[in-house]
Amino acid sequence: MSRNVLPCLMLILFCLTLLFNTHAQERNVSLYAGMVASPDNLLGYQSIAKIPTGISADTNGNVYFSDAGNCVIRKIDGATSKLFTKVGTNLCGNNGDGLPGTSTMIGRVGNIFVDGNGQIYWPETDYGLVRVFNTLGVVETLVGSLSTSSPSDNVPCQDTGLSAPRAVWVDSSGNIYITDTNNYRVRRCNFLIKTIERVAGNGLSSDSGDSGPATSAGLSFPNDIHGDTSGNLYIACSTSIRFVDGGTGIITTLISGLSNPQGIYYQISSGTLFLAESDAHVIRKRSSSGTISTIAGSDARGN
Numbered sequence: 001m002s003r004n005v006l007p008c009l010m011l012i013l014f015c016l017t018l019l020f021n022t023h024a025q026e027r028n029v030s031l032y033a034g035m036v037a038s039p040d041n042l043l044g045y046q047s048i049a050k051i052p053t054g055i056s057a058d059t060n061g062n063v064y065f066s067d068a069g070n071c072v073i074r075k076i077d078g079a080t081s082k083l084f085t086k087v088g089t090n091l092c093g094n095n096g097d098g099l100p101g102t103s104t105m106i107g108r109v110g111n112i113f114v115d116g117n118g119q120i121y122w123p124e125t126d127y128g129l130v131r132v133f134n135t136l137g138v139v140e141t142l143v144g145s146l147s148t149s150s151p152s153d154n155v156p157c158q159d160t161g162l163s164a165p166r167a168v169w170v171d172s173s174g175n176i177y178i179t180d181t182n183n184y185r186v187r188r189c190n191f192l193i194k195t196i197e198r199v200a201g202n203g204l205s206s207d208s209g210d211s212g213p214a215t216s217a218g219l220s221f222p223n224d225i226h227g228d229t230s231g232n233l234y235i236a237c238s239t240s241i242r243f244v245d246g247g248t249g250i251i252t253t254l255i256s257g258l259s260n261p262q263g264i265y266y267q268i269s270s271g272t273l274f275l276a277e278s279d280a281h282v283i284r285k286r287s288s289s290g291t292i293s294t295i296a297g298s299d300a301r302g303n
Contacts, residue, residue, distance in 0.1 A: 054111035
């Protein structure tokens with residue numbers, strides 16, 4: 001699959017999944033996956049998915065999604081369209097790290113991210129963890145701890161607490177950005193020194209602090225995050241999309257007056273930002289010139 005086609009596929013799947021997310025049973029689109037947990041080796045559309053919450057794709061056209069209701073992460077093979085479980089046992093829980101993906105129990109998964117090496121990153125909202133299915137084929141915890149809930153900064157990434165993290169995004173250097181949703185922060189696990197840093201949010205739930213340092217601003221339930229090659233961050237909060245300048249660390253509001261945007265995707269090639277406005281039942285886009293338009297949905301819930 002060409003590099004030009006893959007971003008388009010990811011965007012289409014992203015939009016469809018987010019439309020499924022809140023009202024999965026109410027849809028009038030063709031199923032790619034999902035019909036309780038299915039056996040492997042079925043075609044994707046023949047399978048059963050319970051509360052799919054996140055989606056990503058790799059450079060080979062394979063699609064990965066989080067089946068939060070069954071506590072698994074599954075893969076749809078880009079060549080055969082068949083479905084395989086990559087992580088999880090269909091039982092929600094935590095039985096530790098260092099096990100193969102399908103022997104590892106996980107909690108409910110939010111949005112997921114697949115890097116250029118095929119590693120799968122995900123947040124577990126129940127347990128306050130960020131974990132990875134790595135190139136060795138085993139699961140390890142990268143951020144968060146089962147033994148603390150304190151959102152301490154400047155400590156080892158595995159010694160801090162996360163509260164209902166909803167999304168992760170990983171930059172080209174391997175730094176992991178996390179929406180620490182119920183702590184009203186965005187945090188970064190520094191790849192080089194393996195410590196946790198706060199990049200946005202002061203711990204208060206508010207849409208405040210524009211034109212000032214992002215770490216002094218309020219964030220209202222950050223749900224999703226995406227970035228670009230310049231280190232800029234795009235954060236979906238409960239009523240707005242916030243932007244953090246990668247050079248200055250200054251935060252501004254790109255879009256306000258939204259109704260619970262649950263997902264965003266920044267298309268680097270065009271400078272277009274796509275967002276799923278869940279409670280308005282629409283997918284919108286913001287062009288590089290700042291024009292906002294609706295590309296799917298009609299502001300009304302229904303089939």
